Amino acid sequence: MQRFTLTLAEVPISATVQFPSTREYCAEWETPEATPVEHVTISEQDIAAEREPHTPPSQAEAFSSSYLETLALYRAIAQCMADHDAILFHGSVIEVDGKAYIFTAPSGTGKSTHARLWRELLGSQARMINDDKPLLRFNTGAAGTIQAYGTPWRGKHMLGTNIHAPVKGICVLHQAPKNTMTRLSSAQSLPLLLQQTFRPKEADSLEKTLAMIMRMAAELPVWSMGCTPTLDAAALSYTTMSGDRSFV
Known part of the structure; x- marks a missing residue:
């Protein structure tokens, strides 16, 4: 033992x-x-x-x-x-300029590929927090922020480290013939976030988890992105989520 x-x-x-x-x-x-x-x-x-x-x-x-x-x-x-005040989330998380960006999707859709394209686009400016199962904790750090934390469960390529950053936004990916991004309402994003969140068995813990998911949907920008496996897709999601227009 x-x-x-x-x-x-x-x-x-x-x-x-x-x-x-x-x-x-x-x-x-x-x-x-x-x-x-x-x-x-x-x-x-x-x-x-x-x-x-x-x-x-x-x-x-x-x-x-x-x-x-x-x-x-x-x-x-x-x-x-x-x-x-924390949940385990299924997603790939990158830190850029002190902010965390989360890409989520069903397994095999391409979230790790999209995260890799961000690293190619941004170079050393981008750091992997976690490539599979980050923890999101609420009410830590600056008031009202949701922080993304690295964990040992970082995907088959073991990408990630023991760092954390406040979440800037979440991007729900799906494969498409061209790159598009649509901002989702809280009602639209809630079921998508629920699908990607670990849900405890105990009723009390489950209730707390659902409340945190509802807070994510209400407070964080959530985007739906149809994407190709290209640097153009990474540039679109980065400029849209960060507000940095340097790649336009």
């Missing part, structure tokens, strides 16, 4: 896990000096529960137990984050 403390979205958490590799996976977020306010333990049963939905019966051993433990750990942590 491995026991360590990590801090995610400024919340210190004590984790007890089965595999040393899980601790190594979280090494950038380990904070031994912090006093935990949450405690999670991952059992063999938790790992087994992750195996069934992630593998077809014919490939029951396709994923290692150590990998599945990392999924069980993020699920256990995500269950308790609503108590700390």
